[in-house]
Amino acid sequence: MTGTVFDIKEFALFDGPGIRTTVFLKGCPLRCAWCHNPEGLAPGPEPMVGAGGTRLVGTVMDAVALAERLNRQAAVLRQGEGGVTFSGGEPLLQAAFVEEVLRRLVGIHTALDTCGYGDSAAFERLAGRCDLVLYDLKLMDAEAHRRYTGVDNRLILRNLELLGNSGRPCVVRVPLVPGVTDTPDNLGAVAEAARCVRGLVRVELMAYNRAAGGKYAACNRTFQPAWDEAREENPRTELFASLGVPVMVL
Amino acid sequence: MTLDGRLSCLRERVRGREHAVARVGRVPEVLSECESEGLSWGWRVARLFVRQCEAEVPVIRPDERIAFERTVPSVAAIYGEADRRRLFSGRRAHELGPISNICADWGRVLGEGLLGRRAAALASRSRLAGDDTALGFLDQAVCCIDALLALVGRYAEAAEREGRADLAGMLRQVPAHPPRGFAEALQALRILHASVWLCGHYHVGLGRFDQYMMPYLRRDLDAGTLTEAEAEDWLAEFFISLNRDTDLYPGVQQGDNGQSLMLGGVTRDGADAVNLLTRMVLKVARRVSMIDPKINLRVHGETPLELLELAAQLTRMGLGFPQYSNDEVVIPALLAHGYRPEDARDYTVAACWEYIIPGRGMEVVNIGAVSFPAAADRAIRAGLEQGDGMGGILERVRAEIRSQVEARVREYRTLLLPPAPWYSVLMTDCLERGRDLSQGATYNNFGLHGACGSNAADALAAVQLRVFEEERVPAAMLLAALAHDWRGYENIRETMASGPKVGNDDPAADGMLCFLFDAFADACEAAGDNGRGGRVRPGTGSAMYYIWLAQGHEGMGEPSVGATADGRREGDFFSSSLAPSPGAAVRGPLSILQSFAKLDYGRICNGGPITLELSDAVFRNAEAVRKVAMLVRTFARLGCQQLQLNTLNAERLRDAKAHPEEHRNLIVRVWGWSGYFCELAPEYQDHIIARQMHRV
Numbered sequence: 001m002t003g004t005v006f007d008i009k010e011f012a013l014f015d016g017p018g019i020r021t022t023v024f025l026k027g028c029p030l031r032c033a034w035c036h037n038p039e040g041l042a043p044g045p046e047p048m049v050g051a052g053g054t055r056l057v058g059t060v061m062d063a064v065a066l067a068e069r070l071n072r073q074a075a076v077l078r079q080g081e082g083g084v085t086f087s088g089g090e091p092l093l094q095a096a097f098v099e100e101v102l103r104r105l106v107g108i109h110t111a112l113d114t115c116g117y118g119d120s121a122a123f124e125r126l127a128g129r130c131d132l133v134l135y136d137l138k139l140m141d142a143e144a145h146r147r148y149t150g151v152d153n154r155l156i157l158r159n160l161e162l163l164g165n166s167g168r169p170c171v172v173r174v175p176l177v178p179g180v181t182d183t184p185d186n187l188g189a190v191a192e193a194a195r196c197v198r199g200l201v202r203v204e205l206m207a208y209n210r211a212a213g214g215k216y217a218a219c220n221r222t223f224q225p226a227w228d229e230a231r232e233e234n235p236r237t238e239l240f241a242s243l244g245v246p247v248m249v250l
Numbered sequence: 251m252t253l254d255g256r257l258s259c260l261r262e263r264v265r266g267r268e269h270a271v272a273r274v275g276r277v278p279e280v281l282s283e284c285e286s287e288g289l290s291w292g293w294r295v296a297r298l299f300v301r302q303c304e305a306e307v308p309v310i311r312p313d314e315r316i317a318f319e320r321t322v323p324s325v326a327a328i329y330g331e332a333d334r335r336r337l338f339s340g341r342r343a344h345e346l347g348p349i350s351n352i353c354a355d356w357g358r359v360l361g362e363g364l365l366g367r368r369a370a371a372l373a374s375r376s377r378l379a380g381d382d383t384a385l386g387f388l389d390q391a392v393c394c395i396d397a398l399l400a401l402v403g404r405y406a407e408a409a410e411r412e413g414r415a416d417l418a419g420m421l422r423q424v425p426a427h428p429p430r431g432f433a434e435a436l437q438a439l440r441i442l443h444a445s446v447w448l449c450g451h452y453h454v455g456l457g458r459f460d461q462y463m464m465p466y467l468r469r470d471l472d473a474g475t476l477t478e479a480e481a482e483d484w485l486a487e488f489f490i491s492l493n494r495d496t497d498l499y500p501g502v503q504q505g506d507n508g509q510s511l512m513l514g515g516v517t518r519d520g521a522d523a524v525n526l527l528t529r530m531v532l533k534v535a536r537r538v539s540m541i542d543p544k545i546n547l548r549v550h551g552e553t554p555l556e557l558l559e560l561a562a563q564l565t566r567m568g569l570g571f572p573q574y575s576n577d578e579v580v581i582p583a584l585l586a587h588g589y590r591p592e593d594a595r596d597y598t599v600a601a602c603w604e605y606i607i608p609g610r611g612m613e614v615v616n617i618g619a620v621s622f623p624a625a626a627d628r629a630i631r632a633g634l635e636q637g638d639g640m641g642g643i644l645e646r647v648r649a650e651i652r653s654q655v656e657a658r659v660r661e662y663r664t665l666l667l668p669p670a671p672w673y674s675v676l677m678t679d680c681l682e683r684g685r686d687l688s689q690g691a692t693y694n695n696f697g698l699h700g701a702c703g704s705n706a707a708d709a710l711a712a713v714q715l716r717v718f719e720e721e722r723v724p725a726a727m728l729l730a731a732l733a734h735d736w737r738g739y740e741n742i743r744e745t746m747a748s749g750p751k752v753g754n755d756d757p758a759a760d761g762m763l764c765f766l767f768d769a770f771a772d773a774c775e776a777a778g779d780n781g782r783g784g785r786v787r788p789g790t791g792s793a794m795y796y797i798w799l800a801q802g803h804e805g806m807g808e809p810s811v812g813a814t815a816d817g818r819r820e821g822d823f824f825s826s827s828l829a830p831s832p833g834a835a836v837r838g839p840l841s842i843l844q845s846f847a848k849l850d851y852g853r854i855c856n857g858g859p860i861t862l863e864l865s866d867a868v869f870r871n872a873e874a875v876r877k878v879a880m881l882v883r884t885f886a887r888l889g890c891q892q893l894q895l896n897t898l899n900a901e902r903l904r905d906a907k908a909h910p911e912e913h914r915n916l917i918v919r920v921w922g923w924s925g926y927f928c929e930l931a932p933e934y935q936d937h938i939i940a941r942q943m944h945r946v
Binding site: 010 | 874
């Protein structure tokens with residue numbers, strides 16, 4: 001079985017506990033206006049045209065080969081109290097492939113970093129195979145979610161509920177976009193939702209990536225932020241603290 | 251955690267080189283009296299030291315608590331050019347000539363005081379009556395001791411004149427007598443250490459600072475005469491003082507001055523040596539944030555994360571230190587090379603990374619380099635021309651390495667070290683044995699850098715894969731492409747450049763790297779005695795050879811090369827110490843460590859760090875700092891030998907090149923030392939900007 005991967009990043013320090021290797025799966029059902037990995041949106045390999053020439057982004061990898069490569073690092077990853085994280089793009093779009101890789105990993109802590117927008121059965125299967133789920137929540141308001149990500153958030157909230165009820169260890173992650181996701185209403189609602197997640201380890205508020213627009217031109221896309229990028233984002237950690245929800249700004 | 255007002259002023263003043271303005275001392279004229287009195291070489295060096303001490307003008311600054319700075323801007327000549335040439339006729343001088351790049355036995359000198367050392371010299375004098383060489387040397391040594399004490403006496407008088415009873419009191423005690431506490435120990439060390447440069451020595455190491463200074467700190471803390479916070483301020487002031495004269499110190503570039511110190515590890519008996527001062531140095535170096543001293547930390551697989559986190563906090567500052575050495579690998583390697591167990595446990599680094607024993611090593615750890623790229627390239631070109639298979643090419647590589655080692659050792663068997671009566675006073679047992687340091691110490695080995703191995707291994711692995719296994723690139727075409735520096739052969743270049751790379755935990759490329767270092771170790775073993783009762787130690791460092799071997803350098807004996815089969819164009823830099831080839835697509839820090847963990851470090855003990863560049867964005871929070879600490883622990887547990895972690899911000903470097911005036915204090919690691927980015931030559935700046943950086 002094969003899947004399409006657009007990067008494998010070693011020494012990932014912000015994708016779960018310890019020193020991790022993160023596998024970025026190509027293709028995403030969302031179109032978040034702040035996405036900083038635009039080359040991960042389309043499902044297939046595509047050319048990226050940069051100053052140093054053109055390169056093909058996205059490698060079709062065999063599940064066995066990928067698992068073998070990751071297993072070779074198992075001992076080193078354990079030394080760093082870390083493991084492997086599957087991110088993207090959106091791993092749920094290649095659920096069968098990811099599951100096949102997960103099945104073959106031996107002695108490695110695993111994390112699934114997902115936007116939650118995917119088939120619930122597939123989500124539960126993958127989540128069940130991982131030691132930790134990093135669950136992205138962007139906007140709690142349905143209309144705003146549609147406007148900024150292109151999709152409805154009902155499926156995302158339903159999967160979050162499934163996850164919450166399962167009691168599986170979970171980190172809820174929110175990208176802080178100034179004036180968009182960092183509003184009191186939104187972060188307050190995130191805090192409320194996170195509080196109901198039984199296995200919640202903590203909420204991670206991700207600092208806005210001011211280099212987000214950097215790669216758009218190279219993959220022939222346009223970055224059009226409808227917010228003031230110069231504005232400092234406001235993590236409003238007190239909203240979480242007041243509900244007793246552990247929170248951390250990354 | 252920053253410096254208080256006074257210390258911060260001191261720091262700015264030293265950084266602004268205000269001390270240079272006060273250099274009112276005049277370089278003494280020594281040559282004519284040496285000539286007229288017909289002095290021997292040893293006596294000339296002693297006379298030089300006496301006159302340089304006399305020429306120094308004491309400077310007492312109202313807000314400084316640790317005195318001594320150079321006011322004489324250079325060191326006088328003791329031989330005319332013709333006589334110097336005659337002295338070295340048929341012999342080899344190492345670099346500038348005078349002994350450099352070793353480490354004194356600071357603990358002993360502090361503990362006995364110079365008067366104690368003087369008594370030792372006199373005791374040897376009566377014991378060795380009749381041995382004229384010994385007596386001459388011991389008289390020179392005493393003469394040097396007296397000269398330094400006279401200079402310190404003048405400093406004490408000046409302090410009294412300025413109403414500085416505190417300073418005068420210290421200077422009446424040290425370095426003549428043993429220090430009574432931490433402050434006096436720092437003052438003594440400052441004078442002794444800086445004085446070594448007065449007779450032409452350079453790259454003077456500071457050794458195991460936390461070991462030999464701890465007794466003095468302990469005494470003060472136990473007696474209640476210093477609090478820890480006060481001790482930290484004294485330490486900060488000492489560190490700042492090490493930056494006063496650095497513009498006078500010779501080196502390849504500004505900052506390359508060998509003021510390296512070692513922390514942690516084990517005692518000579520093998521007990522854990524980490525102490526309060528180990529941690530204090532890591533903390534204070536962060537507060538001071540200057541290029542000197544350069545910090546090294548000895549670690550092992552079970553070093554507490556808390557200590558590694560403290561070290562990672564220092565890495566975060568971007569100063570390019572600490573550099574880490576793995577006791578579990580270094581000590582056995584030294585044992586395998588003939589070092590006694592208690593000495594092996596006592597190791598420190600010379601100026602950069604080379605392992606030496608303080609007080610007991612008269613080793614020349616950087617006699618030159620073996621150019622792996624040249625060895626591989628000559629073997630590839632000759633082998634392909636002659637129709638060799640891969641096995642034949644590798645045999646040629648082996649022969650090339652051997653002939654390079656032989657050539658370097660042949661040159662250095664004729665090494666002539668000038669007498670060093672003053673440095674001898676500071677070593678463990680030169681006075682006791684009545685023998686000048688230049689005549690040898692307990693350890694007299696040479697060290698050779700095995701330079702730029704990644705490029706060479708990549709070239710060999712690319713030939714093996716593309717020419718022989720896949721048969722994608724015909725031998726004749728590769729030869730033509732190399733001869734034309736790839737011009738007109740861009741496809742071939744890309745095919746060769748996309749071969750296996752060191753740094754990806756790739757068995758093909760890593761296997762070639764291991765082969766190169768094995769052949770190198772074999773050649774060093776075969777070289778036998780180095781002419782000084784020592785042997786030749788192979789190492790993994792490159793120093794400036796990543797540039798010199800690629801672009802040539804005046805007077806360099808090592809062979810340079812043109813285009814190489816890894817797809818590198820003529821003139822492009824090579825890898826620095828243990829790092830992937832510049833521009834190679836590598837997976838990241840873990841794979842790099844896995845690649846370099848395959849080397850047999852038991853055979854290559856001259857040192858030379860795995861070098862990783864981290865983006866400063868790595869250090870976003872305390873968790874991330876802890877993860878950097880775990881990376882260091884992983885390095886140790888994988889059985890690697892030495893690690894250099896650098897923190898870089900590429901945008902800031904580019905801006906600093908364009909607007910140096912706005913980045914005067916930007917510090918970067920160059921190779922075994924750190925420097926101010928804006929004081930580096932452009933080719934070194936470019937290499938740093940182009941380094942592989944690991945982001946998160």
